[in-house]
Structures are given as C-alpha cells and as structure tokens.
Amino acid sequence: xVQLLESGGGLVQPGGSLRLSCxxxxxxxxxxxxxxxxxxxxxxxxxxxxxxGAGAGTYYADSVKGRFTISRDNSKNTLYLQMNSLRAEDTxxxxxxxxxxxxxxxYDYWGQGTLVTVSS
Amino acid sequence: EIVLTQSPGTLSLSPGERATLSCRASQxxxxxxxxxxxxxxxxxxxxxxxxxxxRATGIPDRFSGSGSGTDFSLTISRLEPEDFAVYxxxxxxxSPKTFGQGTKVEIK
Numbered sequence: 001x002v003q004l005l006e007s008g009g010g011l012v013q014p015g016g017s018l019r020l021s022c023x024x025x026x027x028x029x030x031x032x033x034x035x036x037x038x039x040x041x042x043x044x045x046x047x048x049x050x051x052x053g054a055g056a057g058t059y060y061a062d063s064v065k066g067r068f069t070i071s072r073d074n075s076k077n078t079l080y081l082q083m084n085s086l087r088a089e090d091t092x093x094x095x096x097x098x099x100x101x102x103x104x105x106x107y108d109y110w111g112q113g114t115l116v117t118v119s120s
Numbered sequence: 121e122i123v124l125t126q127s128p129g130t131l132s133l134s135p136g137e138r139a140t141l142s143c144r145a146s147q148x149x150x151x152x153x154x155x156x157x158x159x160x161x162x163x164x165x166x167x168x169x170x171x172x173x174x175r176a177t178g179i180p181d182r183f184s185g186s187g188s189g190t191d192f193s194l195t196i197s198r199l200e201p202e203d204f205a206v207y208x209x210x211x212x213x214x215s216p217k218t219f220g221q222g223t224k225v226e227i228k
Contacts, residue, residue: 035217037165037219044208044219044220044221044222045157045159045165045208045210045219045222046219047210047216047217047218047219050215050217059215059216061216062216095164095165100170104150104153104212104213105170105212106153106155106167106170106171106210106212107155107157107165107167107210108167108170108176108177109167110164110165110166110167111164112163112164113164
C-alpha cells in the first residue's frame with residue numbers, strides 16, 4: 001500500500017525557515033517524480049515544486065523560486081522541501097504528491113498534508 | 121503558464137441528478153494531459169480522472185471525463201451523497217502544472 005507521510009510543519013515567523021519532509025513507502029520511490037502542492041486556508045490548490053525520480057531535475061513555481069529548495073534522498077525514501085525567507089502568504093497546508101509515472105504525469109497518491117503557519 | 125478556468129463556481133444539485141463541470145484552458149493542453157481531483161473538507165485531494173478521460177483506480181463509472189485542446193468536462197451521471205465536494209482540474213502537460221480554482225458541488 002502506497003503511503004506518503006508529511007512532517008515538519010508548524011508556526012514560524014516571517015523571514016524564518018522550515019524544512020518539510022515526506023516519508024514514502026509501498027512503491028519504488030526512486031522510479032517516480034514527486035511534487036509539493038499547497039493549499040492556503042479556504043483557497044484552492046497551488047503547485048509549488050517538483051523533482052524527477054533521480055533528483056536531477058527540479059522545478060519551482062515563480063512564487064517560491066529562489067526561496068524554496070526541493071530535494072530527495074532515495075536511500076531513505078524521503079522527499080524534502082527547504083523553505084527560507086517565509087512570508088505570510090506561504091501559510092498553507094503542504095501536500096506531497098506522487099506522480100503516476102514520469103514528470104509529465106498527474107498525481108495518483110497524496111499525503112494528508114502538514115500545516116505551515118507564517119505569523120509573528 | 122496555462123491558466124485553467126472552472127465553471128460554474130458552485131453547482132447546487134440534488135442527489136440523483138446529473139452534474140457537468142467545465143474546465144477551460146488558456147492554451148491547448150498537451151496530449152490531453154488533464155486530470156480531475158475531488159476534495160472534501162479536511163482531506164487530501166482524491167484522484168478521479170487522468171489523461172482527460174481515464175478513471176483512476178477505484179473510481180465508480182458514474183464519473184466520466186471528456187474533452188481535448190482547451191475544453192474539458194467532468195460529468196457525474198447520478199449524484200450520490202458522497203459526491204458533494206469540491207472538484208479541481210489540473211493540467212500536467214507543461215510547467216508549472218496549474219490547477220483550476222475549483223467547482224463546489226453542493227446539496228440543493
């Protein structure tokens with residue numbers, strides 16, 4: 001059974017940093033691209049960042065480019081999102097999502113999300 | 121960036137009725153790389169449709185997707201009580217992989 005479990009969310013002050021983790025199980029992690037998708041309170045879904053299976057290709061939304069860094073450790077079956085220079089508008093539930101196949105694929109599994117709150 | 125516009129914003133229907141949701145793209149979606157997700161309050165999105173018309177694993181056949189190019193739709197043939205939720209379309213043929221703003225299907 002595929003499982004994705006996010007952790008690392010919490011309350012952080014504007015300008016602060018946070019690292020999210022997504023622990024994966026039930027599939028060959030290195031074979032699949034992974035992404036982070038966020039949802040601000042009461043709002044819709046926003047794609048944030050993605051990474052290829054081997055980790056060579058990384059992609060970012062303009063809203064987080066230069067501030068967030070996505071990475072993965074295939075030996076630990078874990079996806080990461082390093083978030084720096086956080087802003088109030090980064091407040092959201094952050095989901096990790098598994099691509100069905102390669103990079104140009106939809107998401108067939110989602111984690112339950114971890115809440116990030118940026119506030120003083 | 122491909123902008124996806126979903127309509128209507130809210131659909132008020134009764135159980136047993138047919139629901140038709142629209143998703144229009146600002147430019148052609150490559151190879152019909154269009155997906156639909158269902159989301160209920162406090163839950164993660166649930167995959168429904170990928171490749172514009174293929175049902176995800178375990179999705180009942182009352183859900184169907186169609187369309188190509190810039191115009192796509194999701195149809196729920198007969199609404200069940202558990203179908204009242206928010207539905208999002210997503211294109212994944214070009215980066216960034218954008219989502220529509222969502223359509224809420226509510227009980228009339």
